[in-house]
Amino acid sequence: MSFPWAKHYAPSNGFTKWIDERLPLPRLVYGAVGAGYPVPRNLNYFWNFGVLAGAALGIQIITGIVLAMHYAANGGVAFDSVEHIMRDVNAGWFLRYAHANGASMFFIVVYIHIFRGLFYGSYKAPREMIWLLGVTIFLLMMATAFMGYVLPWGQMSFWGAQVITGFFSAIPVVGETIRIWLLGGFAPDDAALNRFFSLHYLLPFVIAGVIILHIWALHIPGSNNPTGVDVKGEQDTVPFHPYYTAKDGFGLGVFLFIFAALVFFAPNALGHPDNYIPANGLQTPAHIVPEWYFWPFYAILRAFTVDFLFIPAKLLGVLAMFGSILLLFFLPWLDSSPVRSSNYRPLYRIFFWLLVADIAVLGWCGGSPAEPIYVILSQICAAYYFAHFLIILPIVSRMERPQPLPNSITEAVLAKKGGTSPAHTALSGSPVPAE
Amino acid sequence: MVRAIAILIGAGFVAVLSWALFWSVEGLITEPPAATAVAEFHLHPKEVALASNGLLGTYDNRQLQRGLQVYKEVCSNCHSLKHVAFRDLTQIGYSAAQVKKFAADWGTKAKQFDPKSGDTTERPNTPADYFPTVYYPGQGNPPDLSLITKARHDGPAYVYSLLTGYGEPPAAMLKKYPDAKTPDGLYFNQYFATLNLAMPPPLAQDGQVTYLDGTKPTVKQMSADVSAFLAWAAEPNLPTRHGYGLAVLAFLAFFTLLTYGAYKNIWRDIKH
Numbered sequence: 001m002s003f004p005w006a007k008h009y010a011p012s013n014g015f016t017k018w019i020d021e022r023l024p025l026p027r028l029v030y031g032a033v034g035a036g037y038p039v040p041r042n043l044n045y046f047w048n049f050g051v052l053a054g055a056a057l058g059i060q061i062i063t064g065i066v067l068a069m070h071y072a073a074n075g076g077v078a079f080d081s082v083e084h085i086m087r088d089v090n091a092g093w094f095l096r097y098a099h100a101n102g103a104s105m106f107f108i109v110v111y112i113h114i115f116r117g118l119f120y121g122s123y124k125a126p127r128e129m130i131w132l133l134g135v136t137i138f139l140l141m142m143a144t145a146f147m148g149y150v151l152p153w154g155q156m157s158f159w160g161a162q163v164i165t166g167f168f169s170a171i172p173v174v175g176e177t178i179r180i181w182l183l184g185g186f187a188p189d190d191a192a193l194n195r196f197f198s199l200h201y202l203l204p205f206v207i208a209g210v211i212i213l214h215i216w217a218l219h220i221p222g223s224n225n226p227t228g229v230d231v232k233g234e235q236d237t238v239p240f241h242p243y244y245t246a247k248d249g250f251g252l253g254v255f256l257f258i259f260a261a262l263v264f265f266a267p268n269a270l271g272h273p274d275n276y277i278p279a280n281g282l283q284t285p286a287h288i289v290p291e292w293y294f295w296p297f298y299a300i301l302r303a304f305t306v307d308f309l310f311i312p313a314k315l316l317g318v319l320a321m322f323g324s325i326l327l328l329f330f331l332p333w334l335d336s337s338p339v340r341s342s343n344y345r346p347l348y349r350i351f352f353w354l355l356v357a358d359i360a361v362l363g364w365c366g367g368s369p370a371e372p373i374y375v376i377l378s379q380i381c382a383a384y385y386f387a388h389f390l391i392i393l394p395i396v397s398r399m400e401r402p403q404p405l406p407n408s409i410t411e412a413v414l415a416k417k418g419g420t421s422p423a424h425t426a427l428s429g430s431p432v433p434a435e
Numbered sequence: 436m437v438r439a440i441a442i443l444i445g446a447g448f449v450a451v452l453s454w455a456l457f458w459s460v461e462g463l464i465t466e467p468p469a470a471t472a473v474a475e476f477h478l479h480p481k482e483v484a485l486a487s488n489g490l491l492g493t494y495d496n497r498q499l500q501r502g503l504q505v506y507k508e509v510c511s512n513c514h515s516l517k518h519v520a521f522r523d524l525t526q527i528g529y530s531a532a533q534v535k536k537f538a539a540d541w542g543t544k545a546k547q548f549d550p551k552s553g554d555t556t557e558r559p560n561t562p563a564d565y566f567p568t569v570y571y572p573g574q575g576n577p578p579d580l581s582l583i584t585k586a587r588h589d590g591p592a593y594v595y596s597l598l599t600g601y602g603e604p605p606a607a608m609l610k611k612y613p614d615a616k617t618p619d620g621l622y623f624n625q626y627f628a629t630l631n632l633a634m635p636p637p638l639a640q641d642g643q644v645t646y647l648d649g650t651k652p653t654v655k656q657m658s659a660d661v662s663a664f665l666a667w668a669a670e671p672n673l674p675t676r677h678g679y680g681l682a683v684l685a686f687l688a689f690f691t692l693l694t695y696g697a698y699k700n701i702w703r704d705i706k707h
């Protein structure tokens with residue numbers, strides 16, 4: 001669909017022809033993730049992570065549906081039903097560990113995917129819509145994972161739900177009413193547990209829908225690439241299949257290997273022991289901490305320790321925490337540099353790595369108890385986080401002098417690898433003949 | 436326009452955070468956090484060599500059987516084990532007949548409601564029953580032990596350390612923190628999060644149980660055995676999981692090699 005030299009689907013026999021005339025689904029797939037989608041030839045391994053995120057969602061949906069066949073969303077039995085899954089359901093321990101660690105793997109993969117976009121400027125024109133849909137998926141994932149974590153109804157489930165729904169009570173005047181309405185009670189209980197289960201089952205399918213839009217939007221301009229330079233001609237691309245299906249197959253193997261190592265050999269390493277204690281509304285855990293993938297945002301929330309003018313600290317923290325994610329929606333317009341890839345942006349590149357380190361420190365603080373030293377570190381790092389996106393990025397993109405860009409993808413590849421004149425197509429001499 | 440607004444909002448966040456930072460630093464300087472007895476005297480679990488340790492760990496059934504005996508004769512007076520059913524004991528090397536007898540002999544009988552008379556009667560436990568509820572009248576609330584080794588950091592080592600970690604509060608501690616005196620009815624234990632807990636030392640002297648297999652029942656031995664048993668109670672599938680895990684990883688390593696070969700083969704003529 002995107003480039004004139006994209007291959008077209010040709011049904012090979014009577015049956016596929018018959019299908020194609022009635023429901024051209026194979027044609028759609030061929031154009032979306034088959035030989036009909038031309039992709040830059042120079043993508044590196046960071047471009048594997050989109051497909052891996054899709055695989056992670058698939059694994060969550062499959063393990064989740066089977067778990068739901070045995071799980072009971074009722075405060076009196078939810079904890080025990082999870083233990084029943086662990087002990088008595090055939091391979092139940094595998095399903096549950098795969099689902100719990102699958103959420104972590106999903107976030108690891110998506111974080112790498114997002115940082116890939118930040119580094120290579122994939123959010124810039126003409127790919128803004130892909131980015132906006134991506135941030136939407138990220139928000140939906142966070143909501144899904146939060147509600148999923150409530151389901152086993154352990155101590156962290158309960159107190160996590162208490163803390164997160166407590167955010168709403170920071171809203172002036174109506175906050176407490178909204179919180180009670182959302183929970184269906186004064187504290188998390190059956191009503192909350194049931195609606196969280198219902199939404200936890202629903203949202204992954206909403207995510208799947210938004211992913212379809214995300215990929216649709218991707219296919220209009222086509223994939224970005226490590227040089228950030230636009231595709232100029234056929235020599236710059238290879239067909240998605242078999243080239244990137246093969247590469248993604250390898251990436252999937254590595255992903256599954258790491259995933260399985262976690263599930264079979266360290267299934268509780270990323271979880272919190274307190275969630276093996278049944279929920280108890282009368283006993284607050286010593287430290288309430290969310291799952292690791294929320295730590296940076298939790299640190300931002302807790303960095304706001306004093307009221308400012310007439311605004312209470314809690315409201316500021318909640319605004320900042322949501323703001324830290326919502327500001328990503330504006331990124332395409334905050335960064336005005338026409339150059340996409342950080343490989344050619346000497347100044348932005350430095351700030352990019354500072355941001356990565358900053359978020360890592362925020363994560364570390366978010367997972368630690370709220371002791372003064374961690375609070376102070378969170379305050380410094382949260383300030384840098386906002387400064388990076390809202391101040392540094394707009395200014396740097398104005399004043400920076402980018403390094404010279406290659407004329408084309410092919411030129412960049414050949415400059416690196418040496419070889420024949422750029423006029424040759426990427427495919428010449430390859431097993432799949434170019435058209 | 437977008438950028439101008441962004442810079443303003445960014446400056447706002449930075450200002451508020453700097454204000455908060457100022458007060459945090461000020462607080463740290465004027466009122467540095469006081470040293471506490473817990474921060475200074477709480478200990479991390481000590482190591483205990485169990486067959487289930489490590490990436491390839493499995494269970495030693497003889498040790499689990501000794502641990503079950505300690506649980507039955509000592510801990511079960513106060514602690515329940517509600518996620519474990521008697522039938523599960525076949526996994527640690529007992530025959531079905533032995534489990535049946537073990538369940539029937541268990542001191543606390545199963546409750547049964549008679550809908551005709553409205554009375555609650557008792558019957559002996561069967562292998563299908565779970566370990567019965569325990570009611571404890573003393574001070575404190577003994578937690579259910581079926582998941583205890585997963586509900587604490589470094590669980591099996593923690594249980595072992597707790598059981599062998601009772602003692603007198605160090606004189607140095609009482610001198611430095613006079614308030615840290617163990618309250619009446621509690622017992623000092625440096626492995627417990629708050630240093631004092633309501634559980635009296637359950638394994639106080641050697642020979643508290645008599646092992647059938649001739650193992651010497653020292654306090655350390657009984658503690659290690661019951662920790663091993665509780666590790667099994669919390670994660671009975673560990674040996675299966677490790678066994679499948681090796682096979683799955685071996686398969687995935689092979690699969691990944693194949694995909695790598697396919698990838699390199701398909702791309703062999705393409706510079707990228």
Ligand code: HEM
Pocket residue numbers: 057060061062063064065066067068071082096099100103106141144145146148149150151152200201203204205207271
């Ligand atoms: C976006 C994809 C998903 C994410 C990120 C996610 C995340 C989570 C998390 C973090 C937990 C708590 C795990 C634990 O500690 O036990 C959980 C539990 C659960 N999830 Fe999901 N999930 C997803 C999709 C689904 C789907 C599609 C279903 C059902 C159709 C489902 C059903 C369940 C059930 C029944 C539980 C409770 C059992 C348990 O705690 O293991 N999930 N989920």
